[in-house]
Amino acid sequence: MTVENTQTRRAELLAIAAGLFAEKGFKNTTVRDIADASGILSGSLYHHFDSKESMVDEILSTFQEELFAAYDAVLAGDDDARTKIERAVRLSFEAIDRHRHEVAIFQNDADHLGKFERFGYLAERNRQSREVWMTLLTEGVESGALRPDLDVELTYRFIRDTVWVAVRWYRPGGKLTHRDIADQYLTILLDGIAHA
Amino acid sequence: MTVENTQTRRAELLAIAAGLFAEKGFKNTTVRDIADASGILSGSLYHHFDSKESMVDEILSTFQEELFAAYDAVLAGDDDARTKIERAVRLSFEAIDRHRHEVAIFQNDADHLGKFERFGYLAERNRQSREVWMTLLTEGVESGALRPDLDVELTYRFIRDTVWVAVRWYRPGGKLTHRDIADQYLTILLDGIAHA
DNA sequence: GTCCCAACCAAACAATTGCTTGGTAGGCTA
DNA sequence: TAGCCTACCAAGCAATTGTTTGGTTGGGAC
Numbered sequence: 464m465t466v467e468n469t470q471t472r473r474a475e476l477l478a479i480a481a482g483l484f485a486e487k488g489f490k491n492t493t494v495r496d497i498a499d500a501s502g503i504l505s506g507s508l509y510h511h512f513d514s515k516e517s518m519v520d521e522i523l524s525t526f527q528e529e530l531f532a533a534y535d536a537v538l539a540g541d542d543d544a545r546t547k548i549e550r551a552v553r554l555s556f557e558a559i560d561r562h563r564h565e566v567a568i569f570q571n572d573a574d575h576l577g578k579f580e581r582f583g584y585l586a587e588r589n590r591q592s593r594e595v596w597m598t599l600l601t602e603g604v605e606s607g608a609l610r611p612d613l614d615v616e617l618t619y620r621f622i623r624d625t626v627w628v629a630v631r632w633y634r635p636g637g638k639l640t641h642r643d644i645a646d647q648y649l650t651i652l653l654d655g656i657a658h659a
Numbered sequence: 660m661t662v663e664n665t666q667t668r669r670a671e672l673l674a675i676a677a678g679l680f681a682e683k684g685f686k687n688t689t690v691r692d693i694a695d696a697s698g699i700l701s702g703s704l705y706h707h708f709d710s711k712e713s714m715v716d717e718i719l720s721t722f723q724e725e726l727f728a729a730y731d732a733v734l735a736g737d738d739d740a741r742t743k744i745e746r747a748v749r750l751s752f753e754a755i756d757r758h759r760h761e762v763a764i765f766q767n768d769a770d771h772l773g774k775f776e777r778f779g780y781l782a783e784r785n786r787q788s789r790e791v792w793m794t795l796l797t798e799g800v801e802s803g804a805l806r807p808d809l810d811v812e813l814t815y816r817f818i819r820d821t822v823w824v825a826v827r828w829y830r831p832g833g834k835l836t837h838r839d840i841a842d843q844y845l846t847i848l849l850d851g852i853a854h855a
Numbered sequence: 856g857t858c859c860c861a862a863c864c865a866a867a868c869a870a871t872t873g874c875t876t877g878g879t880a881g882g883c884t885a
Numbered sequence: 886t887a888g889c890c891t892a893c894c895a896a897g898c899a900a901t902t903g904t905t906t907g908g909t910t911g912g913g914a915c
Contacts, residue, residue, distance in 0.1 A: 491686050507893050610854045617843050624824040625817050632816055647813050655851035658806045703863045
């Protein structure tokens with residue numbers, strides 16, 4: 464068995480684990496569940512991974528790295544505030560589309576996992592995410608693109624919640640693409656649902 | 660010990676359990692956790708309740724009954740569509756304020772619990788909630804209060820998600836009351852964040 | 856004073872959990 | 886052909902889980 468196969472198998476197992484973690488929660492998924500779904504015995508998982516924790520660790524940290532690189536690219540761009548906000552929203556729905564298991568795990572288990580030292584980076588990433596959005600929204604208010612009376616902190620929370628919780632109902636291949644959803648949400652967010 | 664005390668003790672234990680379920684999740688909370696927090700031994704809980712499941716059952720079903728009675732009152736009122744939507748939003752944030760443990764449990768564990776026959780009413784309540792919102796939003800579009808190009812189904816999901824997930828960060832006694840939050844959210848929802 | 860009963864304790868139960876150990880199959884390299 | 890290494894099996898471990906059982910306590914009713 465070649466090196467390529469080795470890495471493939473490892474990734475395969477991680478993908479299976481991610482699916483189960485996302486569906487049933489981390490704590491609620493047993494190593495036997497993962498092994499069964501992979502067609503091996505539970506003990507054999509420990510040839511590939513140190514522990515159940517290190518599996519979810521690898522799943523989450525890999526995803527977060529990619530996600531925040533994308534946010535940084537938006538921040539670093541020279542678009543105006545409104546465009547940056549639009550890009551950040553679209554980027555988030557795209558992440559849900561491409562990494563829905565990872566997003567679901569983060570949504571459901573990050574609070575609980577974050578208590579352990581090993582997962583301290585989760586809280587750090589949360590802080591970083593807040594930074595990104597607060598910067599964009601503040602910039603938006605100051606540039607006159609957004610209404611001046613906006614509570615920026617609260618707006619950040621509303622956006623964050625609405626965007627990420629969509630992972631609970633969004634299904635790739637469904638009637639609406641992640642782009643459709645981003646479009647609709649941006650319309651509502653920017654201009655509201657009331658008739659002009 | 661009088662009958663009054665009996666009912667008090669039972670409610671006391673349920674409240675303690677609700678707090679733990681909300682904080683750590685249903686599956687992740689052990690009967691020993693509940694017993695410890697109550698100052699008794701785990702076995703003694705079974706004098707009051709059939710099972711751990713029946714505890715969460717009682718917590719959730721009691722709450723849902725109260726909540727949906729409130730929704731029904733809004734629907735039955737003779738306000739215009741926009742006012743009804745405002746009332747439904749305010750009512751939801753008020754529920755988060757008054758029953759945050761119950762809301763949190765519903766948010767975090769309803770999906771998992773709903774798979775068991777015993778908790779079939781959870782799915783039923785979800786359907787009911789969708790009904791309420793779809794009715795209000797459709798009425799809003801038809802009456803001209805809301806923009807005609809609105810995707811009502813999607814809008815329902817956005818509202819539901821944003822409102823209920825607020826339970827994750829809202830803290831009673833904090834800087835913002837549930838009324839403040841409802842005001843801000845309604846402004847954003849109805850008129851958007853963009854500068855007019 | 857006797858009885859009752861709600862509330863609880865003490866101890867154990869089988870099942871399930873994450874994980875370990877020692878071994879084996881079989882393809883790859885030399 | 887020999888040796889090596891990856892991937893896995895088979896069996897078991899201690900800890901933790903929800904729950905059960907039989908007994909104790911102490912206040913209220915008659």
